Amino acid sequence: MDLATALRQASRRLEQAGIDAPRLTAEVLLAAVLGRPRAYLYAHPEETLPPDAAARYETMLAQRLAGRPTQYITGQQEFYGRVFRVTPEVLIPRPETEHVVEAALEFAREARTIVDVGCGSGAIAVTLSLETGRLVWGTDISLAALAVAAENVRALGARVELLACDLLAAFASSSLDLVVSNPPYIAETDAPQLPREVREYEPQRALLAGPDGLEIYRRLIAEAHRTLRGGGRLVVELGYGQLAPVRAMLEEGWDEVRVWPDLAGRPRVLAARKREQAP
Ligand SMILES: C[S@@+](CC[C@H](N)C(=O)[O-])C[C@H]1O[C@@H](n2cnc3c(N)ncnc32)[C@H](O)[C@@H]1O
Structure with missing residues (x-):
């Protein structure tokens, strides 16, 4: 079978199974094979698909048809123009999280101590380090997750130190300039409504x-x-409908609250400054 035929058949099967972007998925998997x-x-398009490659392609298609996300099948996801290794131990970095990086970069160049809380694959930490050299x-x-992040740090040559800890427990008071995070933010009650790819994988x-997703x-x-030291910044990704409750948490001890929308126009990133003279 030639590549064009393999793609056409795979694309049709994915479409019939209701998989998003069937043609793109068929191409990504075949390219990975x-x-x-x-x-x-x-x-x-006329090149023949060798039998061993055809068998590998079939295995990958079967996984995708069973609901496994394409990124866990290929083991990679692009983020901010770089390819990150991903496994089911880490969240697949989302395009909207690139807005977190953009916002953080406004503060990162002047920051000496920067922490990405809940770094997962390392997408944010590695990108901030490579973009600033810090x-x-x-x-x-x-x-x-930290083991996957360590692979990405090594493979991409970033200056990132990884720490296993609960949020910021390992850091001393008033020691940081910038805290960045894309934290877990889905309400447990909403879990059943998540797409199967997300919920099960x-x-x-x-x-x-x-x-309530705000814990x-x-x-x-x-x-x-x-x-954070006085004047230090916090940059967080926001989930749907979370701007008001998160902003309310920043009424005391914070100022200069800014919000960035995502491409759909929804509030996606929030930054706040720790007051110099915290009450
Ligand atoms: C939404 S994922 C974000 C991963 C990555 N930063 C990204 O944007 O793709 C949240 C991450 O926070 C981690 N996490 C959850 N609770 C945590 C806690 N109490 N302290 C530190 N990390 C936590 C999870 O293991 C997960 O890797």
Whole structure:
């Protein structure tokens, strides 16, 4: 079978199973099987797919048809123009989290001590380090996630130090300039409504944050206030409908609250400054 036919058949099966972006998925998986960029498939549509590659492609398609996210099948996801390794131990970095990086970069160049809380694959910490040339700390409560982050730090040559700890527990009071986080923010009650790919395959600890989805924000904001120096910044990603409750948590001890929308126009990132003279 040639590549064009393999793609057409795979794309049809994915579409019939209701998988999002069936053609793109078929291409990404076939490119991964061949160890080539997607453009290769367009340049060589008549090339024969060798039997061992066809068997590998079939295995990957079966996984995707069963609901496994494409990124866990190929083991990679692009973030901010770089390829990160991902496994089911880490959240798949989302495009909207690039807005967190953009916002953090406004403060990161002048910051000496930067921490990414809940670093997962290391997407934010590694990107901030590579974009600024600065040392960035990444914390996570999951040792398995930290192992993946360590692979990405090494592979991408970033200056990132990783720490296993609960939020910011390892850091001294008033020691930090910038705290960045894409924390878990999904309400446990909303978990059943999550897409199957997310609900069944991504780590629960990366997603869920108590009955109202705000549990980690409450603890993180208190911990950030303890560990940031006066004038230091907190930058967090926001979930749907969370601007008002998170802003309300910043009424005391914080100022210069700013919000950035995502491409859909929804409030996606919030930054706040710890007051110089905290009450
Ligand atoms: C939404 S994921 C974000 C991962 C990565 N920063 C990204 O944006 O792709 C949240 C991460 O926080 C970690 N986490 C959850 N609770 C934590 C806690 N109490 N302390 C530190 N990390 C925690 C999870 O293990 C997960 O890796």
